[in-house]
Amino acid sequence: MEIMNALALLSNYLVVPALAYGSQLALGALGVTLVYGILRFSNFAHGELMAFGTMAVILMTWFLQAQGISFGALPTELLALPVGILATVVLALGTDRVVYRFHRSKKSQPVIFLIASLAVMFFYSGLTRFIIGTADRNMGDDGARFIFTAREFKEWSGLDEGIALRTTQGITVVVTLVCVVALFWFLNRTRAGKSMRAYSDNEDLALLSGVNPERVVLIAWILAAALATVAGTMYGLDKTFKPFIYLQLLLPIFASAIVGGLGSPVGAVAGGFVIAFSEITVTFAYKRVLTYIMPGDNVPDGLVQLLSTEYKFAVSFVILVVVLLVRPTGIFKGQSV
Amino acid sequence: MSFLLGKDMTGGYGAADILHACTIGVERGEIAVVVGPNGAGKSTAMKAVFGMLELRSGQVTMDGEDITSLSPQARVQKGMGFVPQTNNVFRSMSVEENLEMGAFIRTDDPSGTMAQVFDLFPILKQKRNQPAGELSGGQRQQVAVGRALMTQPKVLMLDEPTAGVSPIVMDELFDRIIEIARSGIAILMVEQNAKQALNIADKGYVLAQGANLYTDTGEALLNDPDVRKAFLGG
Numbered sequence: 001m002e003i004m005n006a007l008a009l010l011s012n013y014l015v016v017p018a019l020a021y022g023s024q025l026a027l028g029a030l031g032v033t034l035v036y037g038i039l040r041f042s043n044f045a046h047g048e049l050m051a052f053g054t055m056a057v058i059l060m061t062w063f064l065q066a067q068g069i070s071f072g073a074l075p076t077e078l079l080a081l082p083v084g085i086l087a088t089v090v091l092a093l094g095t096d097r098v099v100y101r102f103h104r105s106k107k108s109q110p111v112i113f114l115i116a117s118l119a120v121m122f123f124y125s126g127l128t129r130f131i132i133g134t135a136d137r138n139m140g141d142d143g144a145r146f147i148f149t150a151r152e153f154k155e156w157s158g159l160d161e162g163i164a165l166r167t168t169q170g171i172t173v174v175v176t177l178v179c180v181v182a183l184f185w186f187l188n189r190t191r192a193g194k195s196m197r198a199y200s201d202n203e204d205l206a207l208l209s210g211v212n213p214e215r216v217v218l219i220a221w222i223l224a225a226a227l228a229t230v231a232g233t234m235y236g237l238d239k240t241f242k243p244f245i246y247l248q249l250l251l252p253i254f255a256s257a258i259v260g261g262l263g264s265p266v267g268a269v270a271g272g273f274v275i276a277f278s279e280i281t282v283t284f285a286y287k288r289v290l291t292y293i294m295p296g297d298n299v300p301d302g303l304v305q306l307l308s309t310e311y312k313f314a315v316s317f318v319i320l321v322v323v324l325l326v327r328p329t330g331i332f333k334g335q336s337v
Numbered sequence: 338m339s340f341l342l343g344k345d346m347t348g349g350y351g352a353a354d355i356l357h358a359c360t361i362g363v364e365r366g367e368i369a370v371v372v373g374p375n376g377a378g379k380s381t382a383m384k385a386v387f388g389m390l391e392l393r394s395g396q397v398t399m400d401g402e403d404i405t406s407l408s409p410q411a412r413v414q415k416g417m418g419f420v421p422q423t424n425n426v427f428r429s430m431s432v433e434e435n436l437e438m439g440a441f442i443r444t445d446d447p448s449g450t451m452a453q454v455f456d457l458f459p460i461l462k463q464k465r466n467q468p469a470g471e472l473s474g475g476q477r478q479q480v481a482v483g484r485a486l487m488t489q490p491k492v493l494m495l496d497e498p499t500a501g502v503s504p505i506v507m508d509e510l511f512d513r514i515i516e517i518a519r520s521g522i523a524i525l526m527v528e529q530n531a532k533q534a535l536n537i538a539d540k541g542y543v544l545a546q547g548a549n550l551y552t553d554t555g556e557a558l559l560n561d562p563d564v565r566k567a568f569l570g571g
Contacts, residue, residue, distance in 0.1 A: 191441075194430070198438045201427040208419060209484075210410055210442035 001159070006292035008161040012150065018273075018280040020169040020238050023176035026272030027231035028249065029256035030183065030265055031224040037200035037263035038220035039100065041113035046228060047250035048124035051243045052091060053229030054236045055132045057084030058139065065142070074171065075140040077233055085229045092225035095120055096217065104217070121247075128243050137241040139233075140168050168237040179230055180269055183223070187265060192219060200263055248313065252279065255316035259323050261330030270331055275316050283309045338401065340365045340523050341417075341492045343386040346395035354393065355381045356547045363492065363523040363540065368514065370555065372531040372568065373544035379527040380422065382544065383496050386525070387419050388412050399492065414442060418490030422497045422527075425481035428470030432461050435469050435480050439487030447487055454483040457513055475506035479513070486517070493517060495526035499533075511537050532569050535559050543568060 028050060035043040043049075060080035064070075071079045099116055146152075147170045150162025187193040192215075199206040199216045207213065232246060239245070256275045260267025285303040294300070307314070323330060339362030349355035355378045363369035371379045384390045386397055388409045396405040404412060409419070427435050436454060440447035455462040458479040464472060469480045478498055485493055498514070499507040507530060515537055518524045528534035535541045538555030543564060551564055558564050 194434060194437060195441060197430060197434075198427050198441075201429045202424055205421070205425065205427060206438070208409060208413060208421075209438045210413060211438075 002292045004157075005159050005161045006289045008153075008157070008159050008163050009289050009292065012161065012163040014280055014284050016163065016165060016169055018277045020172045020234075021280065022273035022276030023172045024231055024235045024238065024272075025249075025252055025256045025276050026269040027176055027179060027227050027234065028253035029260065029268035029272050030180070031227040031231065032253055032257045033260070033263055033265060033268040034220050034227070035224050036257070038196060038216055039104075039113065041110045041117065042254065042262075043224070044114065044117045044250065045095075045121040045124055046224070047246045047248075047253065048121045048128065048243075049088060049092060049225065049228040050232030050235070050249070051128045051246035052124050052232075053084050053088035053225065054139075054232035054241055054246070055128050055243075056087035057081055057229065057233045058132065058137055058236070058241060060084055061139075070142050073144040073167070075143040075168070075237060077139055077237055078171070081230065081233060084233065085226045088225040088229045089222050091124075092221045092228075093218070096221050125243065125247065132243070134243055137236075139241050140237040143167060166238075168234075172234040172238055175230060175234060179227065183227075183265065186223075196220065251313055251320075252276075252316040255320040259319060259330055261332035264330065264332040267330050267332035274331075275319060278319055279312045279315045282306045282315050283312045338398070339363055341386070341397075341399045341525065343382065343397045344395055346382065346385045346392055346397070348385060348390055348392040348395075349381070350390070354547065356385060356390075356395075358395065358549075359385075359544065359547055360395075360549055360552075361386065361525065361542050363525045365491070365523050366518055366521045367539040368518045368524045368526070368537055368555075369540040369542065370531075370534040370538035371525070371527045371542045371544060372534060373542075373550070374568065376546075377544040378547035379544055380496055381547070383494055383525070383527050387417065387494060413488060413490075416488075416491035418485035418488055418493045420478075420481045420485045420493070420495045420498060422500055426469040426477050426484065429468055431466050432469055432472070432480055433465040435484050436461075436487050439484035442488060450487055450489055454486055457486075457516065458483055475502045475510065478502060478510060482510075482513070482517075490522065492523045492525065495524065497527050497529055499528065499530055507533065532559070535569075 028046065032043060032046050057077055057080045060083040061076045064076050064080055069079070070076050099120060100113065103113055103116060144167050147165040147167055150164040153164065154162040187197055195206065195211045196216050196219060198209065199211050199213065235249065252275050256271035257268050259274055260269070260271030283305065285305040287300050287304045290300050290304055342362035344360050345358045346356050346360070347354055347358055359378065359382050361369065361371055361382055371382060373379050381390060385392060388407055392405065396403055398404065399415060404415060407415065427438060430438070436451050440450065460476055461479055461483060464476065469477060472480065482495070482498065499510055502510065511533065514524060526534070535555040535558050541553060541555045541558040542549060543551040543558065551558060551561065553561070
């Protein structure tokens with residue numbers, strides 16, 4: 001029983017949050033990796049693109065709520081998601097038209113693209129703050145809060161420790177699963193998807209095969225913008241929307257993409273979960289878990305926390321550095337950086 | 338006039354010309370081989386015919402039509418297939434997907450052509466679901482040739498198809514190339530293994546410093562004492 005309580009405690013505070021966080025990182029990293037695979041540069045504006053997409057979803061949600069429209073037990077944000085995606089796609093394609101296409105026609109070095117994306121990042125962040133401000137915005141304030149609560153779990157299982165599953169966490173995992181399956185189906189089964197993989201693999205040969213580069217780039221931006229909006233909205237639903245957070249998210253997202261192997265979609269998903277679980281296991285306080293499983297009445301003195309939560313971004317940094325030193329192509333052999 | 342002809346081609350990558358009034362061509366159903374020492378401009382001549390090099394003068398014609406100003410992609414549409422020397426497969430994609438990508442520009446059902454390619458290279462059928470990057474050098478060349486055949490080209494251009502493969506695999510590849518030529522496709526290839534390549538060639542071009550030195554049938558070149566002494570090691 002003690003061990004079951006310890007497991008329940010771990011699930012509630014470690015596994016469930018890490019699954020949700022890992023899903024959000026995976027969605028973000030997929031967008032980064034797609035842009036890297038097709039346009040061959042690290043898009044630093046991706047975090048702010050997520051912020052913009054989330055903002056669009058919030059604005060649409062407010063509009064829907066003002067009209068008295070809701071989505072039953074689910075948060076209204078899910079209804080607003082398609083509109084948010086559309087707005088973000090328009091922004092991404094507009095940016096490509098104004099900024100990146102010029103550099104493509106000049107065949108600029110990847111580092112030029114990267115610096116341009118930095119400028120785009122500042123532009124996006126200004127745009128988002130200009131429209132919605134810098135304050136916290138609560139998301140997911142309608143619909144059911146929990147799929148099951150800690151108390152319901154306790155009554156059902158008879159344990160002292162409960163596991164709660166918030167609606168937003170459940171939605172995050174399910175939506176990620178749907179997105180990933182759909183994306184992999186697209187990349188592996190459709191003509192357009194295969195042409196994207198071919199272009200990413202060997203640009204010259206893809207051109208010889210008659211793949212239209214502008215079309216491939218167009219699809220890449222549409223997918224990246226859609227994934228960014230979904231990732232941002234899921235993160236906002238799970239926690240809260242604050243424009244600044246999305247800038248901070250850029251590091252774990254890039255760490256995920258690089259750890260998995262830049263350019264490899266499977267790697268992005270795996271990397272997302274590796275980073276999420278590492279961050280949370282390293283910053284988790286194990287005191288109560290140990291209290292359950294240590295024999296007798298021994299109770300650890302401290303919190304038994306390896307790193308305080310303020311340092312969670314350091315974890316992504318450390319993993320990133322180790323991967324770049326030991327295996328620069330990442331777990332799934334993407335392109336080396 | 339040859340079916341495919343690059344006539345008096347002059348040009349290079351920068352200011353300096355690499356090709357000097359170089360002429361190469363091939364007939365339908367025949368094999369033409371371009372040989373010569375390193376740096377003779379063999380691959381460059383090939384790229385010029387395929388439109389990957391800006392020509393200062395000269396012209397490229399196919400079936401009597403002037404295609405000098407067409408892009409490589411447009412030439413593929415016209416019925417040219419090109420197998421580059423390196424990076425000639427999609428490494429992360431399966432053999433079958435490589436062939437599918439070869440047929441990307443086709444609007445009809447390419448499965449018949451794929452069956453023909455599998456007949457020509459039975460090993461590819463066995464490994465159809467394996468990523469091309471995991472295959473041996475010889476098998477990868479087969480994928481590369483197969484990919485080019487998927488467009489049902491009238492001309493197949495091969496840039497050193499036997500580079501880096503063992504002699505046994507080389508013979509095997511040459512046999513397949515003869516088979517492809519028999520089906521009516523014109524084959525223009527650049528080869529390092531000059532002797533073996535001239536052996537199967539209907540026509541041979543010996544280039545040196547970007548210009549034609551000798552042009553004759555493969556057999557005649559093999560028997561020419563000057564060519565033997567200078568290029569074929571006696």
